[in-house]
Amino acid sequence: MARKIGCGCSLNLLIILGLVFLALAVSSFIGGTVGRMIVGGEPLSVFAVHPPQPELPAERPFPGLPITNTMIAAWITILVLVGLFVAATRKMKLVPGRLQNSVEFIYESLANFIEDSAGEKHGRWFFPICTTLFLFVIANAWIGLVPGFETIKLNGVPLLRNANTDINVPLMLAVVSVVAVEYWGFRARGPSYLKTFFNFGALGQGFKKLFTGKLKAGFGSIFNGIVGAFVGVLEILSHLIRIVSFTFRLFGNMIAGAILISVIILIIPWGVPSIFYGLEMLVGFVQALIFAGLTLAFGCVAVMAVEE
C-alpha cells in the first residue's frame, strides 16, 4: 500500500502530477511566443497569446452607457459580500452551523485585531470602517482572480476587471479612510484635536514667560513653540499625503499584479500562471490588511490624548 505524503496523495501520484505539470509548462514555453522567438518560427496556435496591453483607465463595455467594467466588478463584490453575510446571519443559532461559523471566524479575527490595537472603547468606533475597508479590498482582489475577468470581451473591451485596478476605487477608499481618521480625532478630543495642526501652546507660554520677566526661559519656550508650530504644519501635509500614499499603494500593487499575470501568461501559458494566482491572492490579502491596519494605526494616533 503506497504511503500517503502531503495532500493525501501517495508519492507516486505526486511524482506523476509533477511530471505532467512540468511537461505542460515546458511544452507551452517552447511552443509559445517567447520560446518561438528563441528557437525561430511562429508560436503554435494553441499557445498563441496576445501581448499584454494594459489600460490604466477603466474601459466601458457598453457603448453609450457610462458603466465601466470595474464598476460591474465592484457591484459583483458588493452582492457577494452582502449575500454572504445576510445568508450567514439569518436563523442564527447559538451553536453555529458551517456558514455562520466561518463568518463568525472572519468577524472575530478582525474584531480581535482591532481591539488589541485600539482598546475596547475606541475599537468599537474603528470596527465598522476598518472591517469594511478590509473586506471590500480583499473581496475585490480575490473576485478579480476568478477566470473570466479580463478575458470575456464585449465590443473588444473586457467585460469585467478587478475593481482595485481602477484608480478611482483606491482613491475613494483613501479619502474615506482619512476623513474617518479626522472624524475619530474630533470625536475623541473635541475641537482640541486641531492642536495637532495648530500647535501654538508652547509659543503662547513663551510669550507669557517673556512678559512675566523670565527672559531665558521665555526665549527657550518661544523656540520650542516655533518648532512645534512648524511640526503642526507638517502634520497637515502628512495627513494629505496619506491620501496619495494609500491610493498608490493599493493601485500600484493591484495593477502590477494584473500586468504580471498577463505577462506570465504570455511567457508560459500553461501551468505556471496558477502559481502566480497564488501570489496574487497573498498580495490581495496583505494589501487589505495593510489598508485596514494603517487606518487603524492612524486612528489610534488621532484619538490618543497628547501628554503634556
Add this chain to the structure above:
Amino acid sequence: MDISSEAARYIAIGLAAGFGVIGPALGIGWIGRSAMEALGRNPEARGAIMTNMILSIAFAEAIAIYVLVICILLIFVG
C-alpha cells in the same frame, strides 16, 4: 550622438526602476533584520513584533510602488 526620444524613454524607464527600488529593498531588509533580532530576544512578543513589522514593510514598499507607477506611466502613456 543623437538619442531618439524612444531610446531616451526606454533608458529612463530602466534607470528609474533600477535605482528606485534600491532604497525600499534595503529598507525592507533592515526592517526584517531588526524584527528577527527582536524576535530572538523576546519570542513572547511575537504578535506585536510581527504586526509592527508588516506595517513598517508596507510603508517601505509603498515607495517602491510609487516608482512602479511612474515606470508604468512612462511605458504605456508617456
